[in-house]
Amino acid sequence: MSAARIAAIVLIVAGILGLVYGSFSYTKETHEAKLGPVELSVKDKETVNVPVWAGVGAIVIGGALLLYGRRKS
Numbered sequence: 039m040s041a042a043r044i045a046a047i048v049l050i051v052a053g054i055l056g057l058v059y060g061s062f063s064y065t066k067e068t069h070e071a072k073l074g075p076v077e078l079s080v081k082d083k084e085t086v087n088v089p090v091w092a093g094v095g096a097i098v099i100g101g102a103l104l105l106y107g108r109r110k111s
Contacts, residue, residue: 046103053096056088 062085069080 040107042103042107046100046107049096049100049103053093053098053100056093056096057090059088061085061087 063083064086065081065083067079068082069078071078
């Protein structure tokens with residue numbers, strides 16, 4: 039399996055997941071303080087929205103890459 043086909047499949051799967059879920063969230067630690075034996079940290083929950091056009095575009099580009107890879111071989 040060539041690298042182009044693997045990239046195409048990854049793009050198609052990522053596009054489908056982007057359309058199905060629409061957004062994802064993650065937690066990141068932003069501040070940390072150490073005051074002697076006491077440690078404080080702040081965790082922020084961030085949400086990233088995946089635009090519909092990005093999901094559709096990934097599927098289209100992945101499909102085109104699959105078709106172009108077959109013609110070239």
